Every structure is written in structure tokens, then in C-alpha cells.
Amino acid sequence: xxxxxxxxxxxxxxxxxxxxxxxxxxxxxxxxxxxxxxxxxxxxxxxxxxxxxxxxxxxxxxxxxxxxxxxxxxxxxxxxxxxxxxxxxxxxxxxxxxxxxxxxxxxxxxxxxxxxxxxxxxxxxxxxxxxxxxxxxxxxxxxxxxxxxxxxxxxxxxxxxxxxxxxxxxxxxxxxxxxxxxxxxxxxxxxxxxxxxxxxxxxxxxxxxxxxxxxxxxxxxxxxxxxxxxxxxx
Amino acid sequence: xxxxxxxxxxxxxxxxxxxxxxxxxxxxxxxxxxxxxxxxxxxxxxxxxxxxxxxxxxxxxxxxxxxxxxxxxxxxxxxxxxxxxxxxxxxxxxxxxxxxxxxxxxxxxxxxxxxxxxxxxxxxxxxxxxxxxxxxxxxxxxxxxxxxxxxxxxxxxxxxxxxxxxxxxxxxxxxxxxxxxxxxxxxxxxxxxxxxxxxxxxxxxxxxxxxxxxxxxxxxxxxxxxxxxxxxxxxxxxxxxxxxxxxxxxxxxxxxxxxxxxxxxxxxxxxxxxxxxxxxxxxxxxxxxxxxxxxxxxxxxxxxxxxxxxxxxxxxxxxxxxxxxxxxxxxxxxxxxxxxxxxxxxxxxxxxxxxxxxxxxxxxxxxxxxxxxxxxxxxxxxxxxxxxxxxxxxxxxxxxxxxxxxxxxxxxxxxxxxxxxxxxxxxxxxxxxxxxxxxxxxxxxxxxxxxxxxxxxxxxxxxxxxxxxxxxxxxxxxxxxxxxxxxxxxxxxxxxxxxxxxxxxxxxxxxxxxx
Numbered sequence: 001x002x003x004x005x006x007x008x009x010x011x012x013x014x015x016x017x018x019x020x021x022x023x024x025x026x027x028x029x030x031x032x033x034x035x036x037x038x039x040x041x042x043x044x045x046x047x048x049x050x051x052x053x054x055x056x057x058x059x060x061x062x063x064x065x066x067x068x069x070x071x072x073x074x075x076x077x078x079x080x081x082x083x084x085x086x087x088x089x090x091x092x093x094x095x096x097x098x099x100x101x102x103x104x105x106x107x108x109x110x111x112x113x114x115x116x117x118x119x120x121x122x123x124x125x126x127x128x129x130x131x132x133x134x135x136x137x138x139x140x141x142x143x144x145x146x147x148x149x150x151x152x153x154x155x156x157x158x159x160x161x162x163x164x165x166x167x168x169x170x171x172x173x174x175x176x177x178x179x180x181x182x183x184x185x186x187x188x189x190x191x192x193x194x195x196x197x198x199x200x201x202x203x204x205x206x207x208x209x210x211x212x213x214x215x216x217x218x219x220x221x222x223x224x225x226x227x228x229x230x231x232x233x234x
Numbered sequence: 235x236x237x238x239x240x241x242x243x244x245x246x247x248x249x250x251x252x253x254x255x256x257x258x259x260x261x262x263x264x265x266x267x268x269x270x271x272x273x274x275x276x277x278x279x280x281x282x283x284x285x286x287x288x289x290x291x292x293x294x295x296x297x298x299x300x301x302x303x304x305x306x307x308x309x310x311x312x313x314x315x316x317x318x319x320x321x322x323x324x325x326x327x328x329x330x331x332x333x334x335x336x337x338x339x340x341x342x343x344x345x346x347x348x349x350x351x352x353x354x355x356x357x358x359x360x361x362x363x364x365x366x367x368x369x370x371x372x373x374x375x376x377x378x379x380x381x382x383x384x385x386x387x388x389x390x391x392x393x394x395x396x397x398x399x400x401x402x403x404x405x406x407x408x409x410x411x412x413x414x415x416x417x418x419x420x421x422x423x424x425x426x427x428x429x430x431x432x433x434x435x436x437x438x439x440x441x442x443x444x445x446x447x448x449x450x451x452x453x454x455x456x457x458x459x460x461x462x463x464x465x466x467x468x469x470x471x472x473x474x475x476x477x478x479x480x481x482x483x484x485x486x487x488x489x490x491x492x493x494x495x496x497x498x499x500x501x502x503x504x505x506x507x508x509x510x511x512x513x514x515x516x517x518x519x520x521x522x523x524x525x526x527x528x529x530x531x532x533x534x535x536x537x538x539x540x541x542x543x544x545x546x547x548x549x550x551x552x553x554x555x556x557x558x559x560x561x562x563x564x565x566x567x568x569x570x571x572x573x574x575x576x577x578x579x580x581x582x583x584x585x586x587x588x589x590x591x592x593x594x595x596x597x598x599x600x601x602x603x604x605x606x607x608x609x610x611x612x613x614x615x616x617x618x619x620x621x622x623x624x625x626x627x628x629x630x631x632x633x634x635x636x637x638x639x640x641x642x643x644x645x646x647x648x649x650x651x652x653x654x655x656x657x658x659x660x661x662x663x664x665x666x667x668x669x670x671x672x673x674x675x676x677x678x679x680x681x682x683x684x685x686x687x688x689x690x691x692x693x694x695x696x697x698x699x700x701x702x703x704x705x706x707x708x709x710x711x712x713x714x715x716x717x718x719x720x721x722x723x724x725x726x727x728x729x730x731x732x733x734x735x736x737x738x739x740x741x742x743x744x745x746x747x748x749x
Contacts, residue, residue: 059749060650075590085746086609086621087648098587100594100626101607103654112597119593121586167729169748172696172722175680178645179698179720179732182748205647205748 032069032121032148035093037202041188042160047122047150050143051159054151058164060088060204061186062124062152067093069148074098074121079105079113081126081152092205110134117147126152160190164202170209181206237339237391238376239349241320241356242383243313243368246333247273250312251302263300264292272304285408306332306538307545314546317523319363323355328508328526332542334380336526339372349388373397376526377450381405395453399426406447413444425451434602442599468502469564470495477516477557484544487561492537495563505530508567511543516556521547530569594626615643615703616718616736617746618652642703644718649734649746657744659735660685661719671717671737675702684723684733686744695730696722700737714738718745 031046039045047053047065055062059081066076066089075098078084082103090096100120105112109127116123117138125138135156142149151158164184171180182205189197203209243249247265252275257263262278264271269289281296293299309332320335321327324342329335342352353370360368371382371389378394381401389397398405403417403425422428429451436448472491478484499506507530513521523546525539540563547554594606607623614620661669663679670678677700683691700717707713716738725731734746 057749058650063650073586075586077590077593082654083651085617085648085650085652086623087611087617088650089609090611091646091648096609096611098590099609100590101609101623102597102601102605103607104605105601108600111600115596115600116593118596119589119591165729167725167731167748169696169722169730169732172698172720172732174696175698177696177698179647179722179748181647182732184729205650 030146032074033072034065034068037200038064038186040200041162041186041198043193043196047148048159049121049146049148052139052142052149052151052155052157054153054155054158054161056153056161056163058184058204059084059152060092060182061162061164061184061202062150063089063092063094064202064204065150066099066122066124069122070095070098075100075119076122076124077102077116077120078124079116079126080109081124088205110138113138113149114141117141117145117149120147122148122150124150124152125155128153130155132156158190159192160188160194163187164204167204171206179206181208183209237372237374238379239324239337239339239342239352239356239370239372240330240376240379240383241316241335241337241360241368241370242380243316243333243360243366245273245275246313247304247309248275248278248302249366250309250332251305252300253312254308255300255302257300261300262296262298263302265302265304266292267304307542309333310542311545311549314523314543314550315364315552316360316366316368317546318550318552319360320356322363323352323359326524328524330376330380330526334383336376336379353388375450375453378453395429398451398453399424399429401425403428403451406450410443410447413440413447416440429453432602433604437599437602445602468495468498468504468568469562470498472561473559474561477559478544478561479548479557481545481548484548484558485541488540488544489537491561491563492533492540495536495565496531496533499565499568504565504568506536506565506568507531508565509536509539510564510566511540512562512564513544513547513554513558514560514562515554516559517554519554519556521554521558524566536563591626598626613640615640615705616716617648617734621652642701642718644701644720644734647748649732649748651747651749653744653747657687659687659733659742659744660691661721661735661742662691670740671700675700675717677719681719681721684721684735686733692723692725694721694723 029044030049031044032049034042034046042048047069055065070076071093076094077100079102084101086096089099102112102116109130113123113125139149139157164186167182167184169179169182171177181203183201184204185199186202187197187199188194248263251265252259252263260277262275262281262283264274264278264283266272266289271283271285271287271289271292274283274285278296278299281299283292283296283299289301293301313329313332317327317329317335320337324337326338326341327335339349343349346352346355349372353372356370357368360366369383369386371379371385371387373379373382373389374391374394378389378398381398382389401424403414403423405425406414417428428448431448433445433448437445470491472487474487478487495506508524508526509531510522510524523543525543531539544558597606604625606626608626610622610624611620612622661681662683663669664682667679669681672678681694681697683693685691697719699719703716703718705714716736719735719737720732721735722730722732732748733744735742736745
């Protein structure tokens, strides 16, 4: 073993100790659970109660964030998304029996979201424009009620902003196969504890990409294969 | 919605009071509460004595008017023979209030020739067995059926809303006097005009009770929350030390029983809307009567109905041969207490569900009952077909069973965005021609580019399908022939967008987007 490795190991040990000390001194952060691969995007390893999180552009990412929390007994509400794919939500693990939808809040958006924050652990809002004052009031309400406010689209004063980029699908060929899974690069940045930008490749929907074919896998396939050539029957 | 016959005995308080007082039927008489007339018979009305007229004035208009005291117990007791008479013709009799009984129409209408025939037999039966005049009406739902009974009409099935539309909003009297006054001042004079308002506006301006009234005016089911069959063990039984044969003892037993039933229901987060009162006499006779109520019954409401029923049995003409040795209350229909009376839902097992329910009710108060939806997954092929959105409080039943196989359903993952209106799409082939699907569910050309809603054509990176869906081809009315296609196109940003397209009637539309 070489000395640089020793040095780095010592450094990590120090860092661990520092982190432990900080964790012990800091007030405990209550979180709602999120999927393991998404947990890394948050400094608290989940959705911090009382926080506001912005999700840019991806409804699937929003649903994925709701999944674990509703599975753990929390109720979730989605406001202003008349086009939500409920089947996709269920496939992503959202317990739809604990999901409430308010597709058209109209001019009452502020009052509706405030009312929902009183009773729900997670409230997701999609609104084309939210006035700054209303947004801040709602974020404060979430903080007071220890609920999580998710916004699909910009929201002033958000703690963490998630942006999914560069969707990649697999499974669909030219005239054969079907959509199997989708990976995207999710970037997280924010304020306070979340200042340090994080980015992760995440399987947003479906199965993750199978490992590339290695020699042994191919040999195995040829031994037991009974399937026809892809697309051969079409 | 259940189709009901309603048997209505007009001016029942006057009829009952007159019978106790031994008055002839044609003598003008009125029942008076707090010096105001609450009910008057035809003779009195002919002399100008109507509802809400002051006692002094009524006597002035009609000097030989007999003024009778109000007594709900007496009304209920004398009504029992009428309910018994109706029951001889039809099962499932429910007493709505003294003077009004409801019977499900399906059974008797199928047994006798027609609904008109049943109505005639009911009138004859009540006149012969209970010596009372009545009018019979039939319609869908209790509210419409009661209005139909007031007019002696048989409203054809499915046309209750049409029947209600031209009626005056004063049909809501006497329960909703404030609302009626308000509606009339706003110029909404008919139920139809009130029903035409959006439910959301009704909820925001007039409050929760008006939403219920609005449902009634539209001919919708009277109770928004789903009724459900309660578990059997909710019934409460009381075995008195000595058989009950006096009215006072019955009243005492009723109060205790009502308390116990109410507490037990509240413990399950329920409230009762239909109550069966059962009694077994010392000689083994079995008596049973169902009471129905539009509002969930409170403890006092249950006690009243039990007392009325016991009085009816003990003092009626068919009085049992021995005292009542065993009493039993069975909640026939219950509603979720949390949907109507949140205080019933004290803590309980799931405090989070209770909080969420309260918040949803709050939002329904802001936007209207249909504005808060909870999704239920069922069977189906397309991503939209598989979801039914149920207003919070309604029964969560899927539109289609999930069970049978659904050939042509696309495998997971499903689109995360399902457009709420069809987005037209154009699928173009290698030389720019429109790609279609032929009768054998095959594409006419390989898709090369796709344009959504008249936008720019974007190159196709991958595609699969078509998945045929030839639904209910055996039924002309509901048959649908569709083909679905998955395409992956270059998105405007650096990435790929997957779309689910569906072709029906020679047109492509976007059925789902993977956002």
C-alpha cells in the first residue's frame, strides 16, 4: 500500500469524524423517505419536512419523489396537474389510494395549497405563475406545518432545485421492442446545506439498462436461446 | 340510483291529530306550533289557512277551525299501520318521516304489471288496511320521488332531473328556508335554474348544505358520500329485565340503546343513515321496521326513531300479544362519519388519514365537491382508460375490473403525462407521406418523423407497434378500434422524448407523453 492512499484514508476518517460531530450538534432533521438513488441528491438523504423543493420539467421525477413517502403512510396531494398519468405514478410506487388530486385550483391556488399543507405531508404544485408573496407565504406555511412543498416549475426561495436533463430511453428499436426504461441525469443545487451541486444518473422510469454484454453472457445466451431473431416475426 | 315509490299521506299531522281528537275528516283543522300553523287539512286550506299563518289570523279566516297541538310521537305512532299496510305489498319499506314511506320500486314493479298498477294497489291497500288517504309517486332518488308523490306522478326512469327542473325552489322548504329565500332574491326561481349553476360556485358562495341541495336539484344522488354496508357486529341488543309493554318503559329503553349504538358507530368512524329497529316479543313474534334519514342520525335522532317505532307497535291496532322481550338496533346503511361529521373521527388508528380528510373537505368547501379527486386504478388498455377519478367522499370503485386480461395493453412504463384533450399528431413516412394503419393492424409505412399539434416534424429515433385494440367489437354502440404506437423522437433540448400515439377514425392523437 502506498503512502498517498494512507493519507487519503486518514483524510476520509477525519472527514467522517467531523461529519459525525456535526450531525450530533445539529438539530435533528426530520425527513420523508425517497427512493435510494434519489436520496443522494439531498443532503439530508430525503425530503426535509418543512422544505420546498423545485423539480424542473420532469413529471416522472416529481412522481418518483412522492413514491416512498406515500408508501410509508404519508398522504400526498397534487395541485394543478390535470394531465397527471396516474398509472405511471402507480408504477413508480406511489400509493394512489393516499393521493389526492386537485386538477384545477384556478384563482384559489394559494388558499387551496394552504389548506392542503394543513393536512398532507407532501403537496406538489404545478402553477404557471405564482406571485412571489404567495409563494413565500406557502413556503412559510409548509415550514410551519412540517410538510414538504414540491413545485413543478420555478418557485422563489426553494431550498433544493432538481433538474433532469438528457433523457435516454432503451428497449425501443426501429419497429421492434418497446420502451423499457429511461435514465436521466438529475442535477441538484440549492441553498444552505444543499449549496454543493450534486448530479446523479437516475433510472426515472422502468428498468435500468442491463449491463453491457460480456463474452460469458453471450455464450450463455447461445447455449439456452430459444427465442427468434429480434423482429424476425414481424 | 335507486328507483323508489314514495307513499305520501298529505297533511299527516292533521290527520293523526284529528283521529286522536275524533274529528270528522271534512272539518277544517290545523296543527299549530308556537302560534303558527305548520299543517292544515284541505278544508282549512280552502278557507285560506295555510302554512305559517298565525293562529289568531287563521281562526279569524276560518272561525270553526279546530286547532290541534303538535305531537311528533302521536304522528309516528298512528303512522305505523300505514307502513305495515305498504309492507304487505312490497318489501324493504322505509319510513322517511311520519307521513312518508319509501319502497324500492324494482321488486313490486317487476311482480305486478307496471309501476302505475303498483301505485294503484298501494293506494287501495293503504285505504283498506290503514283507513288513510295517500298519494303515490315514483322517481329516481328520494328527493325526486317525494316531489313526484306530492303530485301523484310516476316519473319515468332516468328523467328525474327533467322532472325537477321546472319546479319552484320552494320545494326545499321547510328545511332550507334561508337558502330558498336567498335563491329567490337572486332570481333563481326554479330548481332547474339552481341546478344550472356550476357546483363549484355553489360551494364557494352558499356553503356545504347548499351543495347537497344542489345535488338534489340536479337529480343526483342525495348523499354524496358512499354508503357502505356496515359490519354485522355494529348492531346493539337490549334485553330488558321485564318485557317492555308500556310506552314510558319503551322510551327509557330507546334512549339507552340509542346512546350505545351511537357510541359504537362513532368508534368505527361511522354515522347511520338507515336504521332498522327490531323487537322480539315474549311470545316469539318478530317485528322489524327500517327508518331512513337523509342526514346522518345523531344520538337524539336515533332515540326519537326508536321511541316512535316502539310506541307505534305498542299502541297500534296490530299490537303484539306480549311485551317486547328483546330489542335490537341494526345500522342498515352507514356513511363515513369523517365525510360529514369530522368530530366523529376522534384520533382513531390513522391520524394522518383524518388530517388529510379534513384538508380535502376544506378544499371541497373552496372549490366544490368535484374538485378534489382520488384516483382508482382499474382495468383497461390505454393509460387514461385504467384510471377513474372519484370525487373525495364517493365510493372508490374502479370503472372496469382489473381482473380479466386486457390484450393489447402496453407494458410498463406508462406515460407520466396523459393529455386531458386530444392532441392531434401527424406521422410521416420516408417520402413525407402520412402513415396510417391498415385493416390488418399494420403500418402503411415506416414512421420517420412525427409532428405534434402542428409543431415542427421531429425525427423518429425508434418506434414500435402498432398494438391493436379491437374493443367490444360484438357491440355496435361501444365498439372501438384503435391502434397504439410508441415513438421516440428527438426533443428540442438535448435528449429524447417518448410519445404514445393512438390511431382512431383515421387520425393520430397523442395519448401519452413521457415527461
